[in-house]
Amino acid sequence: MARPSGPKTRCSGNWTEAKYRSFIKNQLRSASRKWGPIHEVKKEANISRGVYECAQCKQHIPPTLLALKGGRRKRVNNIFVDHVNPIVPISGFTTWDEIIDRMFSEKDNLQLLCGPCHDIKTAEETKQRVKSKVDVRNHPREYNSWKAMRARCQHTNHEAYERYGGAGITVDPVWSESFWDFLSDMGPRPDGTTLDREDNTKGYYKENCRWSTPEVQANNRKDNRRVIYEEEDLTISQWSKKLGIPTSTLLNRLNREWTIGQALGFVEKVNGKRALTDAQVVHAQALRSSGTKLDDIAEFMGVSRSVIVKRTKPNKNKEEENG
Numbered sequence: 001m002a003r004p005s006g007p008k009t010r011c012s013g014n015w016t017e018a019k020y021r022s023f024i025k026n027q028l029r030s031a032s033r034k035w036g037p038i039h040e041v042k043k044e045a046n047i048s049r050g051v052y053e054c055a056q057c058k059q060h061i062p063p064t065l066l067a068l069k070g071g072r073r074k075r076v077n078n079i080f081v082d083h084v085n086p087i088v089p090i091s092g093f094t095t096w097d098e099i100i101d102r103m104f105s106e107k108d109n110l111q112l113l114c115g116p117c118h119d120i121k122t123a124e125e126t127k128q129r130v131k132s133k134v135d136v137r138n139h140p141r142e143y144n145s146w147k148a149m150r151a152r153c154q155h156t157n158h159e160a161y162e163r164y165g166g167a168g169i170t171v172d173p174v175w176s177e178s179f180w181d182f183l184s185d186m187g188p189r190p191d192g193t194t195l196d197r198e199d200n201t202k203g204y205y206k207e208n209c210r211w212s213t214p215e216v217q218a219n220n221r222k223d224n225r226r227v228i229y230e231e232e233d234l235t236i237s238q239w240s241k242k243l244g245i246p247t248s249t250l251l252n253r254l255n256r257e258w259t260i261g262q263a264l265g266f267v268e269k270v271n272g273k274r275a276l277t278d279a280q281v282v283h284a285q286a287l288r289s290s291g292t293k294l295d296d297i298a299e300f301m302g303v304s305r306s307v308i309v310k311r312t313k314p315n316k317n318k319e320e321e322n323g
């Protein structure tokens with residue numbers, strides 16, 4: 001089965017992520033040949049001159065064998081220092097830290113095997129890896145969501161990267177490493193739903209994610225719609241938090257074609273005439289106290305002079321009331 005090659009984002013745009021990872025792994029593998037514990041294990045298995053003991057079958061074996069290769073007799077390696085826990089875990093999901101820890105492990109994770117035992121162990125691991133992939137295939141919808149989520153946020157060449165990863169939307173590191181953790185947190189994906197974030201300004205993690213229908217997502221995107229009022233540029237949810245008005249109320253008002261000022265409650269419309277909000281009254285009051293003419297305040301606030309008179313009082317009066 002052909003594997004999708006993926007975008008070439010590594011090595012000056014010449015290599016895919018997969019090729020990059022395998023290159024690093026090979027470099028680490030060759031560096032591990034100089035790793036002390038590997039030599040110690042080999043030395044300990046060397047029971048006499050030219051004779052090694054296989055940790056699995058306990059047979060005494062020579063370090064090389066003559067084998068027929070391409071019609072020719074060739075000397076091939078017969079002893080393998082093997083990692084008891086494979087370098088790349090069976091599940092396939094891992095981090096570089098884990099790979100390095102396993103690659104350069106201490107003696108207790110190392111053993112010397114003869115060629116046939118090594119082949120058997122490798123074949124068994126391959127079988128388990130295939131089985132693990134099949135397990136993934138038992139959750140194709142969830143797996144697709146998981147893969148797409150990571151791609152949007154982590155593959156710089158992804159068409160939506162700018163709106164996700166590039167905009168600071170991240171994936172929970174545990175999720176990023178393990179599809180199984182993602183699956184166990186999210187549960188099975190119901191029919192007709194996709195992965196959705198409750199707060200679109202935040203990343204992908206358990207508390208912010210849900211499986212939801214396109215309708216819910218569309219509403220959620222409306223929450224994210226930007227509304228500009230007097231040079232303040234906020235999303236509907238941000239206005240909602242700031243003003244203490246539910247997002248659904250704000251959305252309903254805007255859908256009923258209220259002006260932005262009305263929808264946000266900055267401008268009231270009473271009997272077809274504009275009135276003042278509390279904030280505007282405070283502002284008008286301050287202007288009046290500073291000696292601004294009533295007509296000028298009325299013009300500035302876009303209301304009639306009588307509204308200003310009714311809603312504001314000169315400071316003098318206030319002092320008299322207090323006194």
Ligand SMILES: [Zn+2]
Pocket residue numbers: 054055056057058059113114115116117118
């Ligand atoms: Zn053996």
